[in-house]
Amino acid sequence: MLPRLLRTARSQCSAISSIHHTAATRAFSISARKNALASWNDHDKAYFQQLLNPESVLTDADDTEAFTIDWLKKYKAQSNHQMVLKPKTLEHVSSILNYCNDRNIPVVPQGGNTGLVGGSVPVFDEIVLSMSSMNKVISFDDVSGILVCEAGCVLENLDNYVAKHGYMMPLDLGAKGTCQIGGNIATNAGGLRLLRYGSLHGTVLGIEAVLADGTVIDCLSTMRKDNTGYDLKQLFIGSEGTLGVVTKVSILTPPRSSSRNVAFLACNDFLSCQKAFVEAKKKLGEILSAVEFMDRQSIDMILTQQDWITDPLASPSPFYVLIETSGSNSDHDMEKLEAYLEDVMGSGIVTDGTVAQDEAQVKKLFMLREDISMSLSSRGYVYKYDISLPIDKYYTIVEDVRKKLAPFGAEVVGFGHLGDCNLHLNISTLEYDEKVFNALEPYVFEWTSKYRGSISSEHGIGMHKPSFLHLSKSDESIQLMRQMKEMMDPNGILNPFKILPSSEQTSTW
C-alpha cells in the first residue's frame, strides 16, 4: 500500500508544523516575502483556451491525473483543482508565463515526468506546463554533430534521429523512452554515458529559455566555443524549472561507436570492484564508456521479481561490475578488452565473468543493471537515495544502512554508476513503513554529508530534499541561490516549493 500523502513533503514541512498545510497557507508561508500565490480560476482558463486552443487546456481530473502524480506514485498534488497547459510555440510559453506572473499564479514546467524527487508535479494546484507538444527537431549538422531541437523531444527519439547520421546523444538513461530533453536539462540528468561524454554542463551548447515574466533568453548558440559574457545557459541546467522554462536546446552529439562490448564481472569484495575500475581506466583507456556496479542483493531482487531473467553466472558472488567499451574498431576494442580481462582475472581481482557475444547479449546484460529499479518498484515500496561518495566510502553506507535496518526486515540494495562514484542506495519494504523512513532520513543524508559526498548525485532536489540541501551546500551558497531565485523570479511563480528550503526551515539551522 502506498502512503496516502507524500511523505517527503511532510518531512519538508516539519519546521513549520504548527501551521495547518492547506495549499494557501503553505504557499503563503513559503513565499511570505511576496504576495501569496494565487489559484487559477475560470477567467484564467478562458484566457488560456483562447491563447492555445481548448484541447490544449486540460482541467478534467481524468485528463490531468497523469500530470499531477509522478510515475512511482510517491508525489501527488494535494488538490483536486488542477490545470495542464500544452503550449505549441515559444510565444505560447512566453504569453502563459507573462500572464501567470502578472496574476501570481504558480507554474510547474513538466517534461516526461520521469523524475524521482517530485520536481515535476505540483505540490498543490500549480498549473502544469507540459512541454510535450513542442517536440520538433530544428536542425542537425552532420559535420559538427550539433543538434538543435525543441525541449519536448523524447530522448530516445533524438537518439534514433541522430543515429541515422552516425551520431548518438551524449546521455542515456533508463527513462529514455519517456523523458524529454528539456527535462533532462532542467534536472541535469546524468545516466550511463556521463563517464565518457561528461555532464550536460559541457555538452549543451545553447539554450532558449523563458523567464518567469515571459522574457525570452535566446542563448541558442550552435558554436562549441562562445566566450561572450556570462554563460547564462548554465543557469537553466539543473535548476529544475525554478529559474526559467527551457524551450529549445542545442547539444553536441558524439559520433556513434561502431563497436560495443559489454563484460559482466564478479568480485569477492568491494575493494576488488574499485581495482577493476582503476584497471579498466588504464587498460581500456579511451574506449571505456561505462562502469556500472551492482551488489548481489540487487541481482537477487531482479531474479525474484522478474522470473524470465536468469543469473548470468554459474554461481553467485557478492559484487558485480559491468564494463562497457565503445570504439571505432572492433578488433582493436576486443584486443584491449581481452588484455584487460586477462589482467583482472589473472590477478584475482575478478573471480568470474561473461562477455556479451552479440547485440542481444549486450542488451541482456545491460538489462540486469537497468531493471533493478523496476524490480524494486514491483516488489512494494521503495525508499530511493541517489548519492555521490568518495570511492572508499561508496559501499560502506550500504553496509551501515543494512545493519541499521536489520530489525525492520527491509531489503537494502546498492547499485549505480561506479565510474562516477554515484551510488543508488535503495531500500525495499512490502508496504510503506514510517519506522523505516525515520531510520533512513536524515541518517542517509547526514552520513553522506559527513564524507563530503553529495545528497543528490543526479536526481536533483525537487520536493524531496529542500530541507536537506544544507547538508551538501553551505549557508552562503544557499543564500546566493535564494538571491538568484529572487532576481529571476521575484514573484516566486516558477516551480515553487522545489529546491530551496522555505525561509522557516533555513532559520532553524
Place this chain on the structure above:
Amino acid sequence: MLPRLLRTARSQCSAISSIHHTAATRAFSISARKNALASWNDHDKAYFQQLLNPESVLTDADDTEAFTIDWLKKYKAQSNHQMVLKPKTLEHVSSILNYCNDRNIPVVPQGGNTGLVGGSVPVFDEIVLSMSSMNKVISFDDVSGILVCEAGCVLENLDNYVAKHGYMMPLDLGAKGTCQIGGNIATNAGGLRLLRYGSLHGTVLGIEAVLADGTVIDCLSTMRKDNTGYDLKQLFIGSEGTLGVVTKVSILTPPRSSSRNVAFLACNDFLSCQKAFVEAKKKLGEILSAVEFMDRQSIDMILTQQDWITDPLASPSPFYVLIETSGSNSDHDMEKLEAYLEDVMGSGIVTDGTVAQDEAQVKKLFMLREDISMSLSSRGYVYKYDISLPIDKYYTIVEDVRKKLAPFGAEVVGFGHLGDCNLHLNISTLEYDEKVFNALEPYVFEWTSKYRGSISSEHGIGMHKPSFLHLSKSDESIQLMRQMKEMMDPNGILNPFKILPSSEQTSTW
C-alpha cells in the same frame, strides 16, 4: 612601434566620447548607478601592509609595471597610481575584498596575465589582486583523477604534477608555462584539448570563490556528479573575475595517453580541410585529440620570423591541417592513423603530408601551430580576432578581410582550432595603423554576427569587446547579465569596465 594608448579602450569609449576620460570621470560614468569608485590612498596601503605583509603590497612603478600591462603591451593602465596585492590565503582574499567593497575601491583579479583582451589589467588605478602566491596543490586522488589546488597554480606545473600519477590536465594552451588555473577558469580558457575533453564548464567539478563583499562561496565539490541546487560554480567560469575571485578549484583530469601521433597534412582548398576533419572523426574516432588549421600565410609568417624553422613539406600548399591522436595502445593508434591517411590521400583530400616519427618531431610540428602568434608579435603590430563560425564560413572571412585590407599592405593570416570551429584571424602591420583598425572593427564582429558565430570563441570579452557584446548576445541576455552583476557586486568593484558595456553604450544600440 606600439601605440601609446590602448586602442581598444579608446574604441570602447567612443559612445561616450564627449567625456574626458580620466579615471574618475569614466569610472563615474560607467558605474553611475552607484557611488563613484574610489582610488586607494596611503591609509588603505597601510591597512593592506598590516593584513598581508609589506612585501606583498607593491606600489613602486618598477614593481607594479608587469602587472598593469598585458604581455602584448596593448592594454596598459592609464594611471601611474598603481597597487598590486599578493594574498597568500583565502582569508587574505576575503579581507581584501570586504575592505575594498566597503571603501568602493575597484579590484582586478589577476592570474598569469596572459590574456589577449585586456581582462586582467587595470583600466585606471584599480588594485591588482595577484593570485600568484596561492599556488599549492591541495590533493590529488589517483583513483578518480580529481585534482584540488589553489587558483594561482601554473597550468604547466599542474600538468607535470598529475603526469607523475598517469594523468593530464584537460586543457593545454600556448601560455601554459605562465597562465594560472584560476585565470583559465575565470576566462573559460579553451585551447588544444577542448575537442577531446570538452570545456571547463564540464571538467571543473568545484570552485571556492570570494564574492565582492568578501563572502566565501565554498562549492569545492570533489564529486563528479552533484545535483544539489543551482550550479553556482558555473557563475565564475568565464565571467572574467567580474562576479567573484576564484581561490580554489577541483578539476577532473583524464588519464594521460601513452601513445601520441601527429600528422601534418596539406590540402589544396578549404573544403578539403573540412573533409579531412570529417574523415578524421570517422576513421580516428575515440583517439582523435586535436584538429588544428593553418593557412599558408601562417606558415610563411613563421618562416620569415623564425629563421631556424624550416618548411615541413617539400613544396608549399595553400592550407594545412594538423591531426593529433592520443590513445592507450600505439599499435592500434598507428593502424587507425595509417588507414585514415590512406583514405584521405587516396581520395585526393590531402595532397601531401608528414607524420612525426618521435616525440621531438611531434613537438616540432606542434611548434608550427603554436609559434604563429609569437611570429606575428615579433613582426610588428597584430590585430587579433578570436571567433567561432559555422564551418562553411570558417575561412570565407579570412578571404574577405584579405580583400578588404589589400590597399593597406597588411598581412592576413588564418589559423585555429578547426575541430571546434574556432578561427584565429590575425592581421599584421609593421606599425599600428588606425586605417587598418577602422577597416577591421566593427567589420569583423558584424561579419561574425551575421552568420550567428561568436565574436569571442575562447579569449573572452575583457576590455576589448564590451561594446560589441550585443553582436553575439541578445539585449535580454545582456540585461540579465547586468542584473547578475548588480546582484553579486552591487558596488561594481570587481574588474570594472570589463565584459559588460557601459549603460551609455547600451543606450546607443
